[in-house]
Structure formats: structure tokens, C-alpha cells
Amino acid sequence: MEDNIKPLRKSPSYKWVILAACFMMEFVCLGFCSSNPGLYTTAVTEALNIPRSLYAIGTSIRYMVQVLVSFFFGSLIQRFGHKKLVALGLFSLCASMLARCYAANIVHHYIGCALWGLGIVLSGGTMASAVVRQWFHEDIGKYTGIVMSANGIGGAIAAQIISPIINNGETFGYRKAYLLSAAISLVISIVILLLLRNNPNQTASAGTGKNKSRGQIWAGIEYAVVKRKAYFYLIFIFIFLTGISLQSIGTISIVYFEDLGFDDKFVATTATVSSLVLTVAKIACGFAYDKKGLRFTLLMCQLCVIIGFLINATLKPSSLGMVLAMTATVLTTIAMPLETVMIPLISNDLFGSASYSKVLGIFMAANSLGLCLGSPLCDIYRDLSGGSYVSCYWFFSGLMLVVIVGFQLVINAANREKEKVLAAAGTEV
Secondary structure (H helix, E strand, O other), rough: OOOOOOOOOOOOHHHHHHHHHHHHHHHHHHOOOOOOOOHHHHHHHHHHHHHHHHHHHHHHHHHHHHHHHEEEEEHHHHHHHHHHHHHHHHHHHHHHHHHHHHOOOOHHHHHHHHHHHHHHHHOOOOHHHHHHHHHOOOHHHHHHHHHHHHHHHHHHHHHOOOOOOHHHOOOOHHHHHHHHHHHHHHHHHHHHHOOOOOOOOOOOOOOOOOOHHHHOOOOOOOOHOOOOOOOHHHHHHHHHHHHHHHHHHHHHHHHHHHHHHHOOOHHHHHHHHHHHHHHHHHHHHHHHHHHHHHHHHOOOHHHHHHHHHHHHHOOHHHHHHHHHHHHHHHHHHHHHHHHHHHHHHHHHHHHOOHHHHHHHHHHHHHHHHHHHHHHHHHHHHHHHOOOOOOOOOOHHHHHHHHHHHHHHHHHHHHHHHHHHHHHEEEEEO
């Protein structure tokens, strides 16, 4: 069984301290270090006289590093344990901001982006969900959602702090923003590492009944068996396609609304609403998983994607159009947990403890690969379709429909294997 770490004698109530530590980890990693990269784009490219096309490659480097590290996530956990990797991840994030702060050319910027990708995997959602699962054996969805919600909160606070510094009129004013973010991240990182502990009791227990077991951990399927299952690779593909779809549409929504002629203030409001809804959506997604199970929660998020995309595809600049645009924004935001909260829950629900870390890392790699390719694919598709994003929405709506059907089929196959494992252990699904 994976994650075989020597337990410490800690009070069961210490799990709430761990939950707070994971929340802070997400707050720093995805909030201060990842949520607002666009705020730096104009300032950095103008100060260093770098073409935006070259600057954008840094984001691709970040995602490619995430893909590579995620593939080995399970093996790294087994060898080094959670705390050492979290320490390396948080250090990498601070070093990344310092590298980009003092970057004198594009190569220095790329080094910072590579460190950024490493830090995201080792101290971001992938790691936080693994730590949460060590300490919480029931209501996994609820606690995973709570931790992931720190992303939106951290991003909103960080934007209010760093945006005035970046836009203070100084040519290299963004460097002060990087320095301040690095300092804040370092202080919080020290607190996190002081609080983080290994789990005192990692015994996985299957649920005693069908409904109750939805939010619980279970013994699981060994990775040697998992990697021989066709549905494992199909899930990888579906997560990859979901990542492409969400990243593509997520990056064009604001530009698309502006192209349609919506007022700038209204467009800015949609972005604010999206940030607020995202925090609630991640928590709600976790609760829905615990109460209704994987199939229902996954389908709910996926249908929100399709409905939101179809609404955007038919938008017109009018009062009704503004209402529909805001509705689509809310729906697509509700779907965003597909690339954060749902991946750990899929890994837990279908594969269990025996292969959790390895499966989670591989699925996160699939998601990161989709995020890496999403934006350029959408822009290429736009150019080929006459300079309009409308056809993109239709295309990705159809793609998500294929993903919905495919996921329902692979869940059936995975559940049949799960039933065999639980039956052999004398428990119920």
C-alpha cells in the first residue's frame, strides 16, 4: 500500500491543524503564486523589451514541468514523503518569484517559470489533496473542496495587494510586487512547515454501506493492476480533453465579451463574479461528491460546461445578452472544479489507496498537458475559422459531450473492478 510513512503520535484533533496548513498551502501556491500572472505581462514585457510571444512561452514551460513532475509524483511521495516535497515546492515557488523579479533577459524568466511549475506540483493542489486524504478518511470531497477554495480567496487578496504596486508608474515596479509576494509566501511557508505532520493513522477503511462509502477512502487497486486496465488510459484522455476545453474557453471569455461589444465595466464584473463563484463552487463540488457520488458530481460539472459554452456561442450585445453572459460565466465557473477538486476525487473513488498517489500524479499530468495546449489550440482554431471565437464554443461543446459519454462508460468499467475488490474484502461499494 502506498504512502507507507511511519506514523506519529498525534491527537486526532490535529487533523484540523493539517486542514488549515493545506488551506494555507493552496492560499500561497495557487493564490499568490499562480492566480494572477496576467497582471505582470504588460509590465514585464515593456520593461525588458520582450515580445509577448516569447514571454508566453514561459507559461508553456511551467506546464511542461508540471507534466513531467506529475508523472513521477507517486514515486517521489514513496521515496521522500510529503513534508520534504512540500518544503521543496514552497522553496521553488519563492525562488521562482525571485528569479522573475531579477530577470534581466528572457532566459532568466524561463528559469523562474520552470521553478514555478515544480512548486505548483509539490505544494499545490496535487500535494494538498494527497495530504488531506492521509488525515481525513471520510467526507473526502468536503475537505478537498474546502482546501481548494483557498485558490480564489488567495488570488483575490493577492490581486488587491500587488496590482497597485505593478501599476505605480515605475518601469520596474513589478519587481517590488514579486519581492513582496515572495516575502509573504516565505513567511506563510515557514508556518506551514512547522504545522505539517505525517498522519498518525493511515489505515484505509471501505464504507459499510453504499451511500456512506461515497466520501470515504478504500483499500484500492494495486498500480500494477491499474496500468493494465483500458479504462485507466481512457480516463487520462478524458481529463486531458477536459483540460484543453476549460483552458481554451477560460482564456478567451473576457476577450470574447469585449469583441462582442459588451461594456468594459460589465466585462470586469464578470471576472469578479467568476472569482467569487469559484470559491463557493469548489466547496459545493466536494459536498455534492460526498452526498451524491462521483457520477452525479462529474455530470453536474460537465453539463455546466456545455450549457455555458452554448449560451456564449449564441450571445448578442443587448440587455438580455448581458444576463446570458453572466449566466454563462457562473455556469462555466461551476465547472472549473473539474480540473482541481474532481481529479483527486476520481483517483480516490475509482482506484483507492493502493495506487492513489501514482494515479493522481498521472491524471494531474494529463490535466497540465491539456492546460498547456488549450490556449494556443483555441487561437489557432479562431484563425482558421475566420477570426471568430463562436465556432470554438460549438467545437468544445461537442468535445465535452464526447467526454461526458466516455466518462459514464469508464465509470461503469471501473466500478465493476471496484466491486470485485470490495467483495473479496467482504465490504460493500
